[in-house]
Amino acid sequence: MKPASETAGFHCEALAIVGVGLIGGAIALKAKQNKLARRVIGLGRDASRLTSARRAGVIDEAATDPDVLRAVDLAVVCTPVDRIVDDVRTLIGVPDGPRLITDVGSTKGAICESLQNVSRFIGSHPIAGSEKRGFEHAHEVQFDGRMCAVTPTELNSAEAIARIEAFWRSLGMNVTRLSPQQHDAILARTSHFPHLAAYALAGLLQPGDEAYVAGGFRDTTRIAASDADLWTAILMANRDAVRETLRRYQQALTSLSRDLDDADECGLRSTLESARKNRLRLNEFS
């Protein structure tokens, strides 16, 4: 039988958020709202930003020294994907440091491989966010009914996995367990490559085109306003799966290009119609 704390939801004394930006701030806010922790401690590098986050009520305590995280129950590392491994290692070095550690990185393969010997680390990816940055927009992030992928390894205990899953469920999310590789292959298709495609599309615009842009182009390229550093790191961290998706996309474009060259209306229509059905199927999941 599972202990009550797992089935009835997550609760702890002290929750640490490492990196109080958009998603870290959103997790802190929601954890406070759902009363998941008695104290939410924000750890970061910029003391004045952390003070602002504390004053805004996003976190209860602000700290720049990891040693403050002694005896913390859970630390959620919300830094950019290329800093997560180092930040988790820093937490591990804290004497009597966080009992459980998870992250929110948009890629899992490289991170989970680097940390595969750390039994108290379990990778997570709450699929929620925005093209914006900073805890000031944290209230815009929606968790309710969204998916959170949890990517445990063989070293993680069933109890630790259950506790991490209970944490995300208590934020309102649906949880699914994937291998880091499964996660990265899916996310390459549903998020990472689409960002690359949107950036490439926004790059096509010529000066003066702006006035002729309607809602379609705006929506299609909205995510091209996302932070370039963050997305360079994500695309690099999931390079193999993104390249595989890119290859398939280029094949699809080549085939569409041939339809246009040959003025093959039937071929073009049938490709568009089948893509349209794929897109409409998403409406069942909204």
Place this chain on the structure above:
Amino acid sequence: MKPASETAGFHCEALAIVGVGLIGGAIALKAKQNKLARRVIGLGRDASRLTSARRAGVIDEAATDPDVLRAVDLAVVCTPVDRIVDDVRTLIGVPDGPRLITDVGSTKGAICESLQNVSRFIGSHPIAGSEKRGFEHAHEVQFDGRMCAVTPTELNSAEAIARIEAFWRSLGMNVTRLSPQQHDAILARTSHFPHLAAYALAGLLQPGDEAYVAGGFRDTTRIAASDADLWTAILMANRDAVRETLRRYQQALTSLSRDLDDADECGLRSTLESARKNRLRLNEFS
């Protein structure tokens, strides 16, 4: 000096909307709201749909016989791009038919070339719309502050051009004059090719991926829910410019692919950052 009717806005006795779908319905509604005509006549092929549009208050009169359009001041042809030329020719065949004719086709080159001998036809493209269909969604279409391209030829009189431009301005739109070729080159970048790219992206989704889709993918592929017949016709009608944009897009992807192959973080970041600036510039035009 321009006559008052041109500077003070558009007004007429009878306005005909040929094809009362999403955009035709929206023009009818807005023309009635802004009191641009005493009567708005909807012409179409499906009598029962037209009757519904009349009952919904979108049009004042419904007709399936073009002969009804005798002595009409302006006819706006809102049928799919591959039917516009035929529909305009039908109107020209009506004795004492519409004095002025325009259209709303998303492509202009092929249409304006076919109709270059028709002095009372002036091509237009109000850049407004939605991925939805049918006059039932007409109220969702926004004209205020949006751009309408007008693509006259040498045969059109200055007075006729001014009257068409006054019509679109009276709907709340900003009007710009372009050659049909300029129009098609710009729209290939800002609308036509982005639709193709969005369809191709939606086509990459594999069964089971749906649960891992977040706002980014949804937005990026929203226009892939657009009607496949309509978009096949548009892409075919603007084949050359779309192929040119597709070529440039493939070059951009190939360059990004090389950055990923070489793990060239700097190259990737600089491409993303420059695309991001392009996208952010759009916010000044919203």
